[in-house]
Amino acid sequence: MSAPEIPKTQKAVIFETNGGALEYKDIPVPTPKPNEILINVKYSGVCHTDLHAWKGDWPLATKLPLVGGHEGAGVVVGMGSNVRGWKIGDYAGIKWLNGSCMTCEECELANESNCPEADLSGYTHDGSFQQYATADAVQAAKIPAGTDLAEVAPILCAGITVYKALKSANLRAGEWVAISGACGGLGSLCIQYATAMGLRVLGIDGGEEKAKLFKELGGEYFIDFTKTKDVVAEVIKATNGGAHGVINVSVSEAAIEASTEYCRANGTVVLVGLPGGAKCKSDVFNHVVKSIHIVGSYVGNRADTREALDFFARGLVKSPIKVVGLSVLPEVFEKMEKGQIVGRYVVDTSK
Ligand code: 8ID
Ligand code: ZN
Ligand code: ZN
Numbered sequence: 001m002s003a004p005e006i007p008k009t010q011k012a013v014i015f016e017t018n019g020g021a022l023e024y025k026d027i028p029v030p031t032p033k034p035n036e037i038l039i040n041v042k043y044s045g046v047c048h049t050d051l052h053a054w055k056g057d058w059p060l061a062t063k064l065p066l067v068g069g070h071e072g073a074g075v076v077v078g079m080g081s082n083v084r085g086w087k088i089g090d091y092a093g094i095k096w097l098n099g100s101c102m103t104c105e106e107c108e109l110a111n112e113s114n115c116p117e118a119d120l121s122g123y124t125h126d127g128s129f130q131q132y133a134t135a136d137a138v139q140a141a142k143i144p145a146g147t148d149l150a151e152v153a154p155i156l157c158a159g160i161t162v163y164k165a166l167k168s169a170n171l172r173a174g175e176w177v178a179i180s181g182a183c184g185g186l187g188s189l190c191i192q193y194a195t196a197m198g199l200r201v202l203g204i205d206g207g208e209e210k211a212k213l214f215k216e217l218g219g220e221y222f223i224d225f226t227k228t229k230d231v232v233a234e235v236i237k238a239t240n241g242g243a244h245g246v247i248n249v250s251v252s253e254a255a256i257e258a259s260t261e262y263c264r265a266n267g268t269v270v271l272v273g274l275p276g277g278a279k280c281k282s283d284v285f286n287h288v289v290k291s292i293h294i295v296g297s298y299v300g301n302r303a304d305t306r307e308a309l310d311f312f313a314r315g316l317v318k319s320p321i322k323v324v325g326l327s328v329l330p331e332v333f334e335k336m337e338k339g340q341i342v343g344r345y346v347v348d349t350s351k
Contacts, residue, residue, distance in 0.1 A: 003088055004077050006038070011349065012130035013329045016065045018056030024327045027067070029132040035099070036134040038078035039092050043323070044128035045071030045154040046332050046345045047185060048251060049096070049274070053123050054333065057276030063124050070096040070121035071156045071346075072128025073149040083137040091143035092135065093156040096299050098125045099136030110301045112139070129326060131349045141305050144313060151319045154185060154344040155312045157299065159319075161272060162190035162247065163308040164300035166197060169245030169268045173198030178235055178243035180259055181250030181273060182219065183210035185344040188320050190247050191217045193308075196316040199245075202238055204231060204255070209342045213320060225255070235262035243267060251339075253278040265290040270297050319344060325351030 009026045032038040050068040052058055072094030076086050086092070100107050100115035107115050121127040121135070143152055171177055177194050181187045182203025194201045195218040203214045206226035214222045221238045228234055236242050242264030248256050249272050256271065260282040263269050269292060271280060282294060300308065311317045320343030324332065332345045 004040075006077055006132070010131040011326065012067050013326060014065050014067050015054060018054065018062065018064070022054065022330045022333070024329070027130065030126065030134050032078055032080045032134045034080035034082040035136055035138070036080050037076050037083055037086050037092060037137050037140055039072065039074040039094060039133050039135060039140070040077045041072040041074040041094065041128045041131055041133050041349050043073050043150040043153045043346050043348055044069045045157065045185065046329065046336070046347060047071055047157050048336060049157070050122055051333050051336050052274060052276065055276075058274065063126070066122070067126035067130045068122040069128030069130070070094060070123070071153045071158065072121070072133055073143060073153040073156065077132070079137065086137055086140075091145060091147060091149065093141030093143050093152070094121050094128045094133055094135050095139060095141055095156050095160065095305065096121055097139055099139050102138065110303065112301055113299045129329060129347065139302070141309065143309065147313070150321060150323050150346050150348070152309070152312060153346050154189065154319045154321060155308055155317070158186045158344060159189050159193070159312060159317065160300040160305050160308045161297070162186050162249065163193050163311065164304045165247050165270045165272050165297040166190065166193055166199075167304075168295050168297045169247065169270050171197070171199055171245045174200065175244035176200045176202060176239040176264075178202045178204065178239070178246045178259070178262065180204045180246065180248045180255045181252075182222070183213050183343070184249065184341055186249040186272065188213060188217060188343045189317060190249060191219045192317040193311060196311055202235060202243060204235075204250070206339065213342055217320065232258050232261045239264070246270060247272060249273045251275045257281045260292065260294065261286060263290070263292050266292070268293040268295060270295055272297055321346045323348055327351060
C-alpha cells in the first residue's frame with residue numbers, strides 16, 4: 001500500500017490543566033520518533049482512567065497540555081526509521097503502556113507496565129482522543145485485518161486488564177469470581193472473560209440497566225449494591241461460603257474493603273480500580289484466619305495483549321459499546337463520574 005496523505009492538523013480533545021476545559025479543536029499531527037508508528041485513530045474507548053487523568057486524581061503527574069485516551073484502534077499511516085514488523089495499512093492499537101525502557105529488571109521479566117520509565121498513553125504521552133497518534137512500535141497492539149475497530153477498542157485497556165486480573169486470581173474452572181463494578185467498562189468484559197474461562201460469575205453494581213446487561217453477558221448472580229443492605233452476607237450466601245476470587249473494578253474504597261470480607265478462605269482479592277487517595281483496608285484477624293491473598297494487577301504485558309485479543313477474535317468476548325463523536329467527550333466524562341455508564345463508550349474521531 002502506498003503511503004497515505006497525512007494532514008498537517010487534526011481534531012483532538014485537549015486540556016491545559018487538570019480539571020480544566022476539555023477543548024475539541026485543531027492541533028498539529030505528531031511526527032513519529034525513529035521507534036514509533038503513526039496511527040490514524042478511528043475509534044477510542046473511554047476508560048475511567050481518562051477521567052482520573054483529566055481530574056488529576058493520582059500521585060503521578062500527567063503531561064500538560066494533554067490529549068487523553070488509551071484504547072485507540074486505527075490504521076498505520078507512517079513510521080520512524082527504526083521500526084520493524086509493521087507496514088502501512090496494518091491495523092494497530094494504542095494501549096495504556098505506550099512504551100518502556102526494555103532494559104530494566106521489570107522489562108527483562110516481561111513486567112513492562114512496572115517499568116520505572118513507562119510511557120503512558122493519554123497520561124505522559126498524547127493518547128487516542130485525536131485522529132493521529134504515535135505509539136512505540138514494540139508495544140503497539142497488532143490487530144488482525146478485518147477486525148471491527150470500534151468493537152476492538154475497549155479490549156486494548158479494559159480487556160487486557162481484566163484478562164490479566166483474572167489470571168492473577170489463580171482460579172480454577174467451576175469456582176466463583178465476584179466482580180465489584182461488574183457492568184462498567186472493565187466489569188462488562190470481565191464477566192465474559194471469566195465465563196469463557198469456566199468460572200461462575202457473581203456481579204455487584206447498581207441499577208436495573210446494569211442488572212439487565214449482567215444477565216445478557218452471561219453472569220449468574222447479580223447484587224444491586226444500591227438496594228442490598230448487606231452485600232457481604234449476600235455474596236457469602238450466594239457463593240456458599242464466599243467468592244474464591246474477587247476482581248475489584250469499582251471506583252470505591254468501601255467496596256474494596258467489603259471484598260476482603262466476602263472473599264473465601266484462601267481466596268484472592270485482586271485490586272484493579274484506582275479510586276483517588278484510597279487505602280485497601282483489610283481486618284487483620286479476618287485476613288490471617290482466612291489466609292486471603294490481596295494482590296494488585298496493572299494492565300498486562302504483550303503476551304496478555306495477544307491472548308486477550310485472541311478471546312475477542314474468537315467471539316468469546318463482545319464489547320458492549322455505545323459509539324458517540326469525539327466532540328462530546330465531556331458529556332461521557334459527566335456520565336462516568338455519576339456511575340451511569342453501562343458497558344463502554346467509544347468515541348468516533350471523525351465526529
Ligand atoms: O490496570 C489497571 N489496574 C486498570 C486499568 C484500567 C482501568 C485500572 N483501571 C481503573 C480505572 O482507573 C477505574 O478506577 O479501573 C476502574 C474502573 O474503570 P472502568 O471500568 O473504566 O470504570 P466505569 O466504566 O466507570 O465502571 C465502574 C463501575 O463501578 C460501579 C459503577 O456503577 C460502574 O459500573 N461501582 C461504583 I463507582 N461503586 C460501586 C460499588 N460500591 C460500584 N459497583 C459496586 N459497588
Ligand atoms: Zn484504561
Ligand atoms: Zn524498563
